[in-house]
Amino acid sequence: MTAEVIYGNVLAENLRxxxxxxxxxxxxxxxxxxxxxxxxxxxxxxxxYVRGKQKASSFVGVESNLIELPSDATEKYLLELIDTLxxxxxxxxxxxxxxxxxxxxxxxxxxxxxxxxxxxxxxxxNIGRMLTGKDTFxxxxxxxxxxxxKSKNIEIAGKNAVVIGRSNIVxxxxxxxxLNENATVTYCHSKTKNMEEHIKAADILIVAIGKAHxxxxxxxxxxxxxxxxxxxxxxxxxxTGDVDFESAKETASYITPVPKGVGPMTITMLLHNTIKSAKxxxx
Ligand code: GUN
Numbered sequence: 001m002t003a004e005v006i007y008g009n010v011l012a013e014n015l016r017x018x019x020x021x022x023x024x025x026x027x028x029x030x031x032x033x034x035x036x037x038x039x040x041x042x043x044x045x046x047x048x049y050v051r052g053k054q055k056a057s058s059f060v061g062v063e064s065n066l067i068e069l070p071s072d073a074t075e076k077y078l079l080e081l082i083d084t085l086x087x088x089x090x091x092x093x094x095x096x097x098x099x100x101x102x103x104x105x106x107x108x109x110x111x112x113x114x115x116x117x118x119x120x121x122x123x124x125x126n127i128g129r130m131l132t133g134k135d136t137f138x139x140x141x142x143x144x145x146x147x148x149x150k151s152k153n154i155e156i157a158g159k160n161a162v163v164i165g166r167s168n169i170v171x172x173x174x175x176x177x178x179l180n181e182n183a184t185v186t187y188c189h190s191k192t193k194n195m196e197e198h199i200k201a202a203d204i205l206i207v208a209i210g211k212a213h214x215x216x217x218x219x220x221x222x223x224x225x226x227x228x229x230x231x232x233x234x235x236x237x238x239x240t241g242d243v244d245f246e247s248a249k250e251t252a253s254y255i256t257p258v259p260k261g262v263g264p265m266t267i268t269m270l271l272h273n274t275i276k277s278a279k280x281x282x283x
Pocket of ligand 1: 095096097266
């Protein structure tokens with residue numbers, strides 16, 4: 001079997017075109033969706049993600065402003081800034097790019113952003129809403145993954161979904177969203193015993209472990225759906241996923257590439273959340 005490749009960049013582009021029309025219509029009503037991104041320090045990967053977010057925002061007509069702070073910025077300063085943005089009725093979404101420098105506690109910052117402006121979907125209130133299946137901002141990467149599966153009408157209900165990795169940003173929430181779609185979900189992580197058996201039993205595999213070429217074609221069940229969330233820079237400087245794409249595509253039924261897979265969907269769902277927030281504010 002040769003898998004069908006799910007190109008996230010193509011789906012993302014189509015969704016962004018639809019969003020652009022929606023934003024145009026909102027602007028006619030005087031509503032300008034606005035996202036504020038805060039970037040602290042000069043982590044090259046973070047800078048590159050933020051550039052991508054700004055480019056995509058400008059494409060769909062979402063106003064985005066970037067606030068850059070030095071790497072020695074204090075937690076107090078950042079909290080005051082977030083407080084100002086929480087109170088600014090023109091700002092619909094606030095995103096603090098992670099990771100943060102050591103002097104700033106990530107969870108304190110996440111909880112300082114008002115849940116109604118938390119377009120990342122990281123605030124405990126929004127996580128709780130997601131857990132109970134209520135309308136909320138869904139975390140962007142997991143939301144993008146579910147959108148990719150749905151775009152191909154891939155059945156989720158009743159399937160064995162195995163999530164490799166348990167980060168707060170990807171692994172945990174994507175498992176929850178798959179559960180909300182009635183999958184039977186297994187999480188695998190560094191302490192999992194017999195991981196190979198879990199992987200072999202998976203109908204849907206989400207690989208978010210951060211190890212280049214961790215998953216090979218021979219590891220998976222024929223016909224499995226493979227979603228690669230990894231972004232690893234290898235020796236030659238190129239980007240590669242957590243899945244050995246060439247071998248896995250011979251066994252899988254659907255597979256996502258890296259790049260052009262999950263990455264562009266993450267940014268697209270961020271824009272979706274920002275537009276959703278703008279609409280909510282003006283209801
Ligand atoms: N760093 C890596 N991914 C993300 C994300 O989705 N949101 C934020 N705020 N920071 C990140």
